[in-house]
Each structure stands twice: as structure tokens, then as C-alpha cells.
Amino acid sequence: MLRGGTVGRRFTILYAAGFLGSGIVLLSLTYLMSGVRLSTRAPEDLPAHVPGGPSGLAAAEQQIRDLQSRLSDAHGQQEQRLLVASLIALAVTAGLSLLLGRALAVRVLRPLRLITAATRRISAENLHERLAVTGPADEVKELADTVDGLLERLEASFAAQRRFVGNASHELRTPLATIRASLDVAVAKPEPAAQTVALAGRLRTELDRVDHLLDGFLVLARAQHGAFTDRTLVSLGELTREALGHRATDFAAKALVLDTEVRPAAWTRGSAVLLSRMVQNVLDNAIVHNQESGWIRVTTDGDGSEARFVVETGGRVLDQGQVDRLGQPFERLGVARTGPEGSSGLGLSIVAAIAAAHGGRLALRARPEGGLRVTVTLPAAAPEGDAMRAGMVA
Known part of the structure; x- marks a missing residue:
């Protein structure tokens, strides 16, 4: 019983068992010590000469027996009441x-909670952020300091990983620009060879x-770093309308x-820049990995606590276990999701x-009828008066 359940429950049982055991021992000692019976004298121990002769002796013996009986009954009743x-x-x-055991368990485990x-x-x-637990240098503070040290190393x-990704991406742009300029120079020469033009393409x-x-x-590095200097009030509906307008040709190309x-x-x-990129990536994912003459359903709504952006697509039935991994970098659903477009596998991870x-979350769900449902949930913000009217007019 002590091996199952929570630590608080185990502590409660242990404390309660200790207190209860002490109470049982105390009550048992009290009961045993109160069980000393009064000693009685047998009739044969009475004096040989009793005033009044044999009749007086018989009467005295009878009185003694009655007194013993009453004392025995009184002692039995006392034992019963004591029991x-x-x-x-x-x-x-x-x-x-x-x-008391529960109260002590809660008190002892409060720092751990x-x-x-x-x-x-x-x-x-x-x-x-750090735990920064204060107090005496006991086991609890030692545990908290250990967790703080682990958080510091993490x-x-x-930070080193994000700096590396950002710096490497910036540094690689320079040689790429140089290669692109060299290709432009080679193709710009008079009468370039056909092989040169094809290779450049x-x-x-x-x-x-x-x-x-x-x-x-x-x-991805900027989003993971989370340090934004351009925070402002953003309408997911407006971002979605803009992104849909820019992709009208892509919708038509796949019918x-x-x-x-x-x-x-x-x-x-x-x-606004990152949220716009978020909306664009979800729509691009829905277009690129959709089937010809398929369908896409786009919804944005919100309430007092959440703002939601939902994109659903049709297609084949997907495995939820594989879908759950699509939020990680370079994860794809097999060859069918790579395609000739050369998807990098970073879209949904971004x-x-x-x-x-x-402060939001991405939820990916395989539709039972086939296809994928992508839901982005963000904390809602109360629109200002001008922003509200602009959104309603749009």
C-alpha cells in the first residue's frame, strides 16, 4: 500500500500509523494498569471466635459474600465502561x-510542490527564470540549487545553438551571393554556350x-529566441486575407x-512580420502538399481568451503518430510530402x-476522412477602437 499512490499519501499513512500506534500503546497501558483487583479474604481465614456463636458467624460470612459480589459487579462495570x-x-x-498526518504531509511537501x-x-x-529558493541549507534547497544549475546550463x-544558427545563416549568404553573381556574369557573356546556360539555370x-x-x-532562430521589439496589435483575419490574395495563382494552378x-x-x-510568416507557411503547406483539384478550408475566429487560425485540407488518411512529428524540423510524411517543389521540411516547425x-500552440490532427487539420491558437488581445473599425470595414 505504501509503494503506490503519491508521496503525500504515503507520508499521510506513515504519520497516521505512527500517531495511531502511539495512541494504542497508551490506551493499552492505561487499561492494563486499571485492571488491579481488590484482594479478598476467604471465609476460612476469619477469626475462630465470632460474637453471637454459629449464627453470628454465618451471618458475617453471608455479608462478606454479598459485599464481594457487589464489588465484583462494580469492578466489571468499571472495566466495561473503561473498555x-x-x-x-x-x-x-x-x-x-x-x-494530523495529512497536515504534516502537506507541510513537509509544500516546498517540493x-x-x-x-x-x-x-x-x-x-x-x-530561476527557482531561487531561500531558506536553510537543507535537502530541499540543495535540490532547488541543483535544478537552477541545470537550467543555467540549458x-x-x-543560446549557443540559436547564435550558431543565426550566424551561420548570415555568413552563408555571402558566398551564395558571390556564386549567384558569377553565374550572372557567365550567362551575360556574348553568345554563351548552351551547356553554360543550362547549368546556370x-x-x-x-x-x-x-x-x-x-x-x-x-x-526559426528568431522565433525560438523570442525577443521581439516589434510587438503590436495584429489581426489574424487581415493577415490571412493578405496571404490568400497573394496565393490566388497557386490555388488556380492546382485547381x-x-x-x-x-x-x-x-x-x-x-x-506582425513573424505572424505573417506563420500564416504564409501554413497556407503554403496546404497548397504544396495538396492533391490536384483538392480543397482547402481556412477559418479565423476568436473569443475573449484565444485567437484561432485553422486550415484544413483533404487527401489520403494520415497516421496521427507521423503527423505529430511534423512540428519538428525536417520532418515530412514520406516521399509524397517532399514533391518536386523541394520542401525543406522547416515550414511547420517555424x-x-x-x-x-x-504564448500559443500548434495542433496537428489527421482528419478521419483524410487530410490534415492545422490549428494555431494564440492569446487573444482586445482590439483598439480604430483597429476594430478597420477590421470590420475590411
Whole structure:
């Protein structure tokens, strides 16, 4: 029984058992010590000469027997009352033991609960926070200091990783620009060879892919760093309308049927540039990995606490276990999701990072009928008067 359940429950049982055991021992000693019986004298020990002769002796013996009987009855009643009182006291002691054991368990485990709650609040976006437990140098403070040390090492590791991605992406743009300029010079020569032109075209395509990949790395690093200086009130509905307008040609190229329900109530606060990129990535993912003559349903709405951006697509039935991994970098659903477009596999991971950096979340669900449902949920923000009227007019 002590091996199962929570630590608080085990502590409660242990404390209650200790208090109850002490009460049982105390009541048992009290009961045993109260059980000393009065000694009596047998009739044969009485004096040989009793005034009044044989009749007086018989009367005295009878009185003694009556007195012994009454004393025995009184002692039995006393023992019975003491036993009942002891059982009642034992029941009360059991109840008080549980209450006191629970109170002590809560008191003892309170610092651990505070440490657990504080640790849960710390994620990759706020690794700078520390538990900073104060008090005597006991086991609890030692545990808290150990967790703080671990968080400090994790923060340094995450920061180094983000700096590396950002610096590497910036540094790689210079040689890419040089290669692109060299290709332009080679093709610009009078009467360039056909092989040179074909090679330059293929190299430009690959350079575009690498440039797109580096751009994704930069956006991902910025989103994961979470330090925005351009936080402002943003309408997900307006961002969605702009992104849909820019992709009208892409919808027509695949003959996709578009169903939209864009509401102006989806307001949030954050980086307009990153949130716009988030919306674009979700739409691009829906277009690129959709089937010919398929459909896309786009919805934005919100309430007092959340703003939601939802994109659904049709297609084959997907495995939820594989879908759950799409929020990680370079994850794809097999060859069918790579395609000739050369997807880098960073699109949804960037969406997840941007949503998390804004205090939101990305949810990916495989539709039972086939296809994918992408839901981005962000904290809602109350629109200002001018922004509200502008959204309603749009």
C-alpha cells in the first residue's frame, strides 16, 4: 500500500500509523494498569471466635459474600465502561491521526510542490527564470540549487545553438551571393554556350532552395529566441486575407477549391512580420502538399481568451503518430510530402516556434476522412477602437 499512490499519501499513512500506534500503546497501558483487583479474604481465614456463636458467624460470612459480589459487579462495570471509553478514544485518535498526518504531509511537501510548479512554468522560451529558493541549507534547497544549475546550463546551450544558427545563416549568404553573381556574369557573356546556360539555370534553382532554407533557419532562430521589439496589435483575419490574395495563382494552378470563413475577431499581440510568416507557411503547406483539384478550408475566429487560425485540407488518411512529428524540423510524411517543389521540411516547425514564442500552440490532427487539420491558437488581445473599425470595414 505504501509503494503506490503519491508521496503525500504515503507520508499521510506513515504519520497516521505512527500517531495511531502511539495512541494504542497508551490506551493499552492505561487499561492494563486499571485492571488491579481488590484482594479478598476467604471465609476460612476469619477469626475462630465470632460474637453471637454459629449464627453470628454465618451471618458475617453471608455479608462478606454479598459485599464481594457487589464489588465484583462494580469492578466489571468499571472495566466495561473503561473498555468502551478506550474504543471511543481509539476511534477519535484514528481520525485525528489521519488529519494530523495529512497536515504534516502537506507541510513537509509544500516546498517540493513549489519547486515543481516553478519548474513546470519554465520552458525553452523562459530559461532565464530561476527557482531561487531561500531558506536553510537543507535537502530541499540543495535540490532547488541543483535544478537552477541545470537550467543555467540549458539556457547557455540553447543560446549557443540559436547564435550558431543565426550566424551561420548570415555568413552563408555571402558566398551564395558571390556564386549567384558569377553565374550572372557567365550567362551575360556574348553568345554563351548552351551547356553554360543550362547549368546556370540548374544552379540558380539550387541556390534558391538553399537561400530559402537559410531564410527558414533565420526565422526559426528568431522565433525560438523570442525577443521581439516589434510587438503590436495584429489581426489574424487581415493577415490571412493578405496571404490568400497573394496565393490566388497557386490555388488556380492546382485547381484547388477554397472555402474561407475569415472573421475580424481574431486579434492577438506580437510581431506582425513573424505572424505573417506563420500564416504564409501554413497556407503554403496546404497548397504544396495538396492533391490536384483538392480543397482547402481556412477559418479565423476568436473569443475573449484565444485567437484561432485553422486550415484544413483533404487527401489520403494520415497516421496521427507521423503527423505529430511534423512540428519538428525536417520532418515530412514520406516521399509524397517532399514533391518536386523541394520542401525543406522547416515550414511547420517555424509555425510551431512562432506560435510558442507568442504564448500559443500548434495542433496537428489527421482528419478521419483524410487530410490534415492545422490549428494555431494564440492569446487573444482586445482590439483598439480604430483597429476594430478597420477590421470590420475590411
